[in-house]
Amino acid sequence: MNRQQPLDTLIDLAREARDNAGQALATDRxxxxxxxxxxxxxxxxxxEYAQRLQQxxxxxxxxxxxxxxQAFLRSLxxxxxxxxxxxxxxxQRVQASQQHWQQQQRKLSSYDTLATRRAEQASRRESRREMRHSxxxxxxxxLRQRNHDAASPSGA
Known part of the structure; x- marks a missing residue:
């Protein structure tokens, strides 16, 4: 469990960074x-003002x-x-924010993939342990049945 705790922390931090990047992207948009x-x-x-001038x-x-x-049109x-x-x-800010969000999403995805692999490995280890136990x-x-059969009289 201790091995997954730092990974869970990284996932939480990556998720927060991705969410913050998403909020910044939304603001820029x-x-x-x-x-x-x-x-x-x-x-x-x-x-409209040019049309007024023409009229x-x-x-x-x-x-x-x-x-x-004319001066007002120049100022417009x-x-x-x-x-x-x-x-x-x-x-340009939107594009930079989008790239940053994508980078954060990729980081989160890689951590999620790592966590999934670890969970699958733990599940396989547990299955093997249960199989060995079974x-x-x-x-x-x-063995008990054989020992019992060997110890019992053969004709009775």
């Missing part, structure tokens, strides 16, 4: 989704208002570019 939503929102807002130009617009529209473009860079960085009982019974 949620962050990535938030950035994706932000990009979608900024893109829609930029499109304003069609209706007639003074140069100062035109300049304000800059925000979109920052968000795209943030999405690329977040995607054989010993059978042999003793046969």
């Amino acid at each position: 949620r962050s990535r989704q938030q950035v994706e939503v932000q990009i979608e929102t900024l893109g829609r807002y930029r499109l 304003a130009m069609f209706d007639g617009i003074d140069p100062a208002t035109m300049h304000n529209y 473009d800059a925000a979109l570019e920052r968000a795209r860079r943030a999405l690329d960085e977040q995607q 054989d010993e009982i059978t042999n003793n019974t046969l």
